[in-house]
Amino acid sequence: xxxxxxxxxxxxxxxxxxxxxxxxxxxxxxxxxxxxxxxxxxxxxxxxxxxxxxxxxxxxxxxxxxxxxxxxxxxxxxxxxxxxxxxxxxxxxxxxxxxxxxxxxxxxxxxxxxxxxxxxxxxxxxxxxxxxxxxxxxxxxxxxxxxxxxxxxxxxxxxxxxxxxxxxxxxxxxxxxxxxxxxxxxxxxxxxxxxxxxxxxxxxxxxxxxxxxxxxxxxxxxxxxxxxxxxxxxxxxxxxxxxxxxxxxxxxxxxxxxxxxxxxxxxxxxxxxxxxxxxxxxxxxxxxxxxxxxxxxxxxxxxxxxxxxxxxxxxxxxxxxxxxxxxxxxxxxxxxxxxxxxxxxxxxxxxxxxxxxxxxxxxxxxxxxxxxxxxxxxxxxxxxxxxxxxxxxxxxxxxxxxxxxxxxxxxxxxxxxxxxxxxxxxxxxxxxxxxxxxxxxxx
Amino acid sequence: xxxxxxxxxxxxxxxxxxxxxxxxxxxxxxxxxxxxxxxxxxxxxxxxxxxxxxxxxxxxxxxxxxxxxxxxxxxxxxxxxxxxxxxxxxxxxxxxxxxxxxxxxxxxxxxxxxxxxxxxxxxxxxxxxxxxxxxxxxxxxxxxxxxxxxxxxxxxxxxxxxxxxxxxxxxxxxxxxxxxxxxxxxxxxxxxxxxxxxxxxxxxxxxxxxxxxxxxxxxxxxxxxxxxxxxxxxxxxxxxxxxxxxxxxxxxxxxxxxxxxxxxxxxxxxxxxxxxxxxxxxxxxxxxxxxxxxxxxxxxxxxxxxxxxxxxxxxxxxxxxxxxxxxxxxxxxxxxxxxxxxxxxxxxxxxxxxxxxxxxxxxxxxxxxxxxxxxxxxxxxxxxxxxxxxxxxxxxxxxxxxxxxxxxxxxxxxxxxxxxxxxxxxxxxxxxxxxxxxxxxxx
Numbered sequence: 001x002x003x004x005x006x007x008x009x010x011x012x013x014x015x016x017x018x019x020x021x022x023x024x025x026x027x028x029x030x031x032x033x034x035x036x037x038x039x040x041x042x043x044x045x046x047x048x049x050x051x052x053x054x055x056x057x058x059x060x061x062x063x064x065x066x067x068x069x070x071x072x073x074x075x076x077x078x079x080x081x082x083x084x085x086x087x088x089x090x091x092x093x094x095x096x097x098x099x100x101x102x103x104x105x106x107x108x109x110x111x112x113x114x115x116x117x118x119x120x121x122x123x124x125x126x127x128x129x130x131x132x133x134x135x136x137x138x139x140x141x142x143x144x145x146x147x148x149x150x151x152x153x154x155x156x157x158x159x160x161x162x163x164x165x166x167x168x169x170x171x172x173x174x175x176x177x178x179x180x181x182x183x184x185x186x187x188x189x190x191x192x193x194x195x196x197x198x199x200x201x202x203x204x205x206x207x208x209x210x211x212x213x214x215x216x217x218x219x220x221x222x223x224x225x226x227x228x229x230x231x232x233x234x235x236x237x238x239x240x241x242x243x244x245x246x247x248x249x250x251x252x253x254x255x256x257x258x259x260x261x262x263x264x265x266x267x268x269x270x271x272x273x274x275x276x277x278x279x280x281x282x283x284x285x286x287x288x289x290x291x292x293x294x295x296x297x298x299x300x301x302x303x304x305x306x307x308x309x310x311x312x313x314x315x316x317x318x319x320x321x322x323x324x325x326x327x328x329x330x331x332x333x334x335x336x337x338x339x340x341x342x343x344x345x346x347x348x349x350x351x352x353x354x355x356x357x358x359x360x361x362x363x364x365x366x367x368x369x370x371x372x373x374x375x376x377x378x379x380x381x382x383x384x385x386x387x388x389x390x391x392x393x394x395x396x397x398x399x400x401x402x403x404x405x406x407x408x409x410x411x412x413x414x415x416x417x418x419x420x421x422x423x424x425x426x427x428x429x430x431x432x433x434x435x436x437x438x439x440x441x442x443x
Numbered sequence: 444x445x446x447x448x449x450x451x452x453x454x455x456x457x458x459x460x461x462x463x464x465x466x467x468x469x470x471x472x473x474x475x476x477x478x479x480x481x482x483x484x485x486x487x488x489x490x491x492x493x494x495x496x497x498x499x500x501x502x503x504x505x506x507x508x509x510x511x512x513x514x515x516x517x518x519x520x521x522x523x524x525x526x527x528x529x530x531x532x533x534x535x536x537x538x539x540x541x542x543x544x545x546x547x548x549x550x551x552x553x554x555x556x557x558x559x560x561x562x563x564x565x566x567x568x569x570x571x572x573x574x575x576x577x578x579x580x581x582x583x584x585x586x587x588x589x590x591x592x593x594x595x596x597x598x599x600x601x602x603x604x605x606x607x608x609x610x611x612x613x614x615x616x617x618x619x620x621x622x623x624x625x626x627x628x629x630x631x632x633x634x635x636x637x638x639x640x641x642x643x644x645x646x647x648x649x650x651x652x653x654x655x656x657x658x659x660x661x662x663x664x665x666x667x668x669x670x671x672x673x674x675x676x677x678x679x680x681x682x683x684x685x686x687x688x689x690x691x692x693x694x695x696x697x698x699x700x701x702x703x704x705x706x707x708x709x710x711x712x713x714x715x716x717x718x719x720x721x722x723x724x725x726x727x728x729x730x731x732x733x734x735x736x737x738x739x740x741x742x743x744x745x746x747x748x749x750x751x752x753x754x755x756x757x758x759x760x761x762x763x764x765x766x767x768x769x770x771x772x773x774x775x776x777x778x779x780x781x782x783x784x785x786x787x788x789x790x791x792x793x794x795x796x797x798x799x800x801x802x803x804x805x806x807x808x809x810x811x812x813x814x815x816x817x818x819x820x821x822x823x824x825x826x827x828x829x830x831x832x833x834x835x836x837x838x839x840x841x842x843x844x845x846x847x848x849x850x851x852x853x854x855x856x857x858x859x860x861x862x863x864x865x866x867x868x869x870x871x872x873x874x875x876x877x878x879x880x881x882x883x884x885x886x
């Protein structure tokens with residue numbers, strides 16, 4: 001399936017803030033249109049038509065042929081862009097392939113990736129004479145509803161659309177799956193002198209041919225500075241994975257998201273953040289070894305916060321890589337090893353107690369077992385390990401690194417290294433045994 | 444797709460050895476027909492029709508409705524089984540669904556699982572008026588070719604079949620994908636008084652409708668005691684995974700396969716073998732700790748051999764389980780830990796050298812990293828890690844546990860524990876770093 005991006009307008013209201021065409025306004029390190037291209041690439045779309053108008057040259061110069069995004073970009077120019085966005089959409093008729101379905105969207109709208117993914121899956125369920133429209137019926141959550149195109153619907157089909165509609169129960173998200181029928185409707189409405197895309201959609205709605213897909217995720221039409229800031233907010237929030245550990249969710253992410261926001265516009269890569277987080281863990285380990293547990297604990301927690309940033313940046317800027325994933329995971333193990341070694345050294349050096357060595361060995365061997373178990377589980381069962389479901393009674397012991405590093409921070413602050421090591425030693429192995437036991441029971 | 448198993452014959456030649464119907468002769472812990480049912484279950488087939496004749500009651504009593512195999516078994520009786528196997532195959536017409544394709548096989552043939560898997564994938568490529576026949580053109584490898592039905596083929600289609608054919612270039616493996624056309628051909632040939640399945644196949648071959656699938660794996664028609672022993676041999680050989688480590692391939696499997704052969708007819712489970720292997724590792728660890736490195740080393744190697752048996756039994760008897768896979772993998776890690784701990788204790792106890800502790804910590808933390816890396820690699824890249832391809836120069840350092848335990852055995856025999864531990868400590872971590880480096884380079 002190809003995607004058609006409407007990028008012909010002038011975007012006057014946002015211009016003073018960026019001094020460049022609105023689709024090229026930067027938001028968290030990517031221009032608006034770039035983010036839509038990369039998001040759609042994640043949905044499997046590799047072929048794009050960009051409809052230009054006001055800033056044709058600037059867009060072409062910046063985006064090129066798409067090679068740098070790993071997609072193919074082609075341009076169609078709409079000299080009549082000032083008349084309305086229906087004219088722009090209609091420009092696509094020149095390149096339309098018979099019976100083709102295509103994604104049509106506003107290049108200056110910001111969508112959560114999951115919204116696009118879910119929407120595009122629905123493409124197969126519309127008929128050749130229908131249009132699929134992404135609609136948001138959670139009206140209380142819609143940003144700046146006054147600016148939105150309202151939709152009155154019955155069942156799953158739109159009845160009427162319009163910016164000034166009084167009786168409505170959803171709004172139009174500016175995202176469509178079109179067929180030849182949309183181009184026909186555009187032709188009819190333009191003939192009548194109605195140049196907005198909504199005019200053509202209304203013609204189809206009258207025939208009961210505008211099917212709605214109700215979105216669950218966030219989106220925003222970036223119109224002005226306020227909506228721009230709102231888009232930033234929803235994108236940052238969407239970076240938090242559903243399966244975050246407890247400490248990460250209630251504590252780490254508050255900070256990591258802010259750091260990611262600051263770093264988004266820089267060229268800092270996820271792998272650089274992975275390395276930085278590891279190096280801070282190493283300094284934490286040295287601090288523990290030098291009998292500075294408070295500093296060690298705080299640095300461990302700092303490393304834990306930064307350990308979230310790499311993933312956030314990679315999701316935010318579409319920089320995910322297999323190497324990055326493996327690299328992060330291996331360095332996490334080494335970070336754990338170093339911190340435990342530092343703590344053991346401190347304990348043993350201070351007391352000469354050989355118990356420190358035993359407990360240390362137990363903690364060193366226990367720390368990687370959580371990951372060993374989870375990865376093996378996923379490979380053997382073909383589904384991810386979910387602590388809340390699979391951990392039974394052990395779900396109160398940290399199932400993830402965020403929790404273990406938090407315990408280490410507390411141990412450092414309270415200067416309770418032996419107790420912390422004993423807790424980690426017993427907890428990690430006990431967790432592994434109980435996980436095995438639960439798996440056996442479930443089999 | 445359903446499978447039709449021909450189990451009507453008398454099997455006179457094998458009877459003296461087993462004192463039960465041939466399909467119920469036990470081979471490596473499973474009856475011949477059971478193995479075919481379970482193999483086909485692995486290929487996704489859940490619905491079976493068993494054509495009985497001579498030993499109808501015995502078969503029904505033993506196999507039941509299939510519940511114990513997780514499949515559905517239904518029986519059709521052929522009172523005329525003595526006339527020939529074409530009569531038995533033709534019995535299936537009573538239950539045939541229009542346009543259905545079905546697998547048809549001799550219940551007393553033994554096939555390697557991969558042979559069946561590859562064959563069944565081809566089912567979709569035959570037309571409704573064709574028959575797909577598994578044929579073996581590697582004539583020098585065929586067991587007891589005198590007893591086989593020969594096939595003369597041109598291109599991918601059979602021209603003529605027969606036991607006494609002089610001009611042939613393949614043999615018939617007794618495995619088919621049939622359609623309604625086969626039942627029609629059976630009807631025609633039975634009308635003419637020709638009651639063998641081959642007679643009907645020949646009718647179709649004359650019309651150019653017998654497509655051939657050339658098998659690459661081993662199979663055998665179990666007719667007499669010699670072919671029975673040959674079947675045992677090919678099944679045992681098929682248990683060795685393609686991606687075995689070097690030590691495992693050239694050494695461990697020679698022994699583990701023999702142990703598996705002995706245990707096949709017992710009720711010993713794969714998980715029991717996993718546990719036994721772990722317990723022997725624990726005894727090896729204690730031996731090292733008690734300054735008996737020779738015993739420790741030999742026991743470690745014994746555990747390594749037994750570590751192969753669990754997988755072999757589970758593949759041989761279709762006892763694979765997700766729990767077993769995770770259990771094996773977690774106990775392997777604990778086995779490694781214990782052995783290294785025993786060796787470190789021995790070194791440290793004898794010398795008081797704190798270097799033993801450092802090296803020990805490095806070896807303890809390095810041992811699980813090979814698996815951590817491989818599992819994470821597989822999850823992140825969606826393909827298995829293959830040392831020969833992905834390990835670069837480190838492929839000469841053991842990539843698997845078999846190699847590491849072999850090093851430990853050598854260290855024990857030569858009483859070189861410190862050197863062994865240093866080698867393991869450096870080798871395992873270096874391997875991890877080089878794997879990361881190679882992954883980065885490949886990205």
